[in-house]
Amino acid sequence: MDQAKIRNFSIIAHIDHGKSTLADRILELTDAVSARDMRAQVLDTMELERERGITIKAQAVRVTWKGYELNLIDTPGHVDFTYEVSRSLQACEGAVLVVDAAQGIEAQTLANAYLAIGNGLEIVPVVNKIDLPQADPDATAIEVADLLGDDPAKVVRISAKTGVNVADVLDAIVERVPPPAGDPEAPPRALVFDSSYDQYRGVVAFVRVVDGSFSRREGLQTMATGTRFDAEELGFFSPTMSPVESLSAGEVGYVITGLKDVSLLRVGDTLTSVARRAKQPLPGYKDVKPMVFAGLFPTDSDSYPELRDALERLKLNDAALFYEPETSQALGFGFRCGFLGLLHMEIVRERLEREFDLDLLVTAPNVAYRVSEKNSSELVEVHNPSDFPREIEEVEEPYVKASIIVPKEFVGTVMELNNDRRGTFDHLEYLSPERVHLTYELPLAEIVLDYYDQLKSRTRGYASFDYDVAGFKPGELVRVDVLVGGEPVDALSLIVHRDFAYDRGRLLVDKLREEIPRQMFDVAIQAAIGARVIARETVKARRKDVLAKCYGGDISRKRKLLEKQKAGKKRMKQVGAVEVPQEAFLAVLNIGQGQKS
């Protein structure tokens, strides 16, 4: 195909603004999918995606429109996957920015628009859902045009649901989005913008060929990780897999690699030919690092092997998922897992529970810290509060740049929340007379603790929120240990800002006091920073535990009762001499996740 006849584009939008519906209409309109075969929202393949209304993995579909080859590259819709979104955008020359005519610009509209502009993409602004009674297409078009410094007249007004004006979107793509600019004669280079694992065919790479061309059976190599393989099959999605003999500059398609591990083929890497090796990789490759960590433990310790297998299987398709075995004296054998963000964590957890039928205990999430021990200047990255040194020289925590859009009457309440969460005000701007865009710098740790729920409930659901990790900064952070009967409970240690240490410690101690059954001795429950106890409660010893009466007719029953109690003790977790039911940990871990103070 003549490069001048190719258009590569993405659709970007805030959740529920109609991205997937527009994609479906485009497929129908270009006869890629007949209306009869149409499964609602073809591009979203995973069950979870469909339920949550978000898209996890990108795919690319080739359609033709008036003699042009259009490649629609789907992008993940959430901040946790910013890097993947940016790689998908890098594979395009243009982006269709969809904004709901009733909702207006939301936080992810902005984040995605900035990301697309930053990648040098031509933006085709679209106002969707103009058929809704509460839609205000004119006002929304002005908002969008303001954002892009564009003319409101250039904003395409559509209803993806009814199909009204969708053809105009395709025409606008052909007219405004530039064709790919790569050199078809140069040594081949292709950007890997996504990959997935198929249990029969191995790793499938989704690529955008930038220069040169690739042929079937050719020996290929990735430039950052150095992985080599033969291209078993090349092709594109239409939307079913359509094999071809070669893919050339400007085209988008897939490569079946036969590789058995997605980590060998990382998103953002550059693919080249072994025989005709390119000199320079494409820019922008990053080794994505997990930012949010939590311990995952099977509630039934016998399920540990199943959990291990399930994580292995997920990891095949999710290079960003990190895990390593973790042993907790309170929770037994499990894994410390690293995630890109909270949503990523939730998705992994739900898939483990739903697709693998596992019952999990998840510790309160924490972020990655960089910390140096007392009298040392070497910063070490720590992913688990129980690895956090008790005496520290210095500690840094990740910060995010948070972007919040709210109706103006909620500005005060959002500012209050952000101040409570150690936020630093950055910027305030009116998007319209009614809606305000606020930016703040916030510690990521403050966001992983129910920030989003708080934001939603305090703004009656009106706020939209997005964030971008903005590097590490020093913080006044301390490790709080929880001790039961003088023994630290590893799974309950946490890292908090010094100012919040007392409240969090008090909350944990109070909850544990309610949950730990009385023993044959007094049990002290303490929260401590190092050797300094900041909160303390006591579970008083039981003073009576007898079977009231026991005569000839009662003996069997009473014996069985005691035998049952004995068996019940085995299910208890032992913290030193104290027996703690697993439910107690569960209850305490729940407050760690459910509320702040």
Added chain:
Amino acid sequence: MGRGDQHGAYVDALLRELELEGGVLADPVETVFLGGGTPTFTALPELLRLLAALPRAEEVTVEANPETVTPELARALRAAGVTRVSLGAQSFQPGLLRVLERGAQPDDVRRAFGLLRDAGFDNLSLDLIYGIPGQTVADLEADLAEALALGPEHLSCYELEAKPGTRFTHAFGDELARQAEAMEDYFERVVATLTAAAYRWYETANFCRDDRRALHNLGYWLGRDYLGIGVGAVSTLGDERRRNTAKLARYLAGDFDRELEALDDGVRARERVLLGLRLDEPLPLAGLRHALDPAGLARVESLGLAVHDDETLSLTDRGRFLGGAVTVELLAG
């Protein structure tokens, strides 16, 4: 026995079972205990016919409800060789007796006690219940004082056990749950009051003066064999425990329909531990070591709940208050 016309038939059935099973009894029999239900509700001639057929023993106890005791009954029991009567007093507070749905009034208890004394009984026991819904500390103290004023040789004090699913639990479950923690205090008060009055706390729920322990019950706690006769009666005979049918009609028809439970050495050893630790005397360890968990023993000793030497194991007072939990800790799992 609720129905007068069946008393004779029931006594017939008892005597038939005794005839069949009596071969296992020692000669002489050490103790006889007529109880469970209320034997003294039985028509007197039938009761006397039963007593006459029972073997003579050093201790023959009959359980009696206070309102059933008449001068005639008291004299007849004495004449029939009964050595000990256990009176189900439960409480001396009319309100609490109503909660328990007892027919007796506080005066019935005092009157019955006097009649039995008059008939020559020098070994009388009173049952008291604490933890009755609505019972205050003052009520408990009054009950203990009333009981002590009668000077019984023996006292049994039980915490009210509300069985799940019963009408009683349905009516008072919430109240019982509310007062559960106060029961620690009540139990300590019972033991403190009675021991201060020179009663020996010889078993978890039993007290006596002048060493007048309930010899029959002592047999249970020492893990000895016993033969039980009657509807729902339980026997422990060597490596077997059996329970008669609880259905009166079946029993009267001579069909005991027994439920059997095999008792291996491990079970009997565990039972000896759980029963023996209820007593205030050291538990001899011979033959029981395999039933004990050494780590559990070390734990309860370090908590000051038990002490042991080469031959015996004893609970401290605090250990006895926690006897159930301590036993669970001590038993090998």
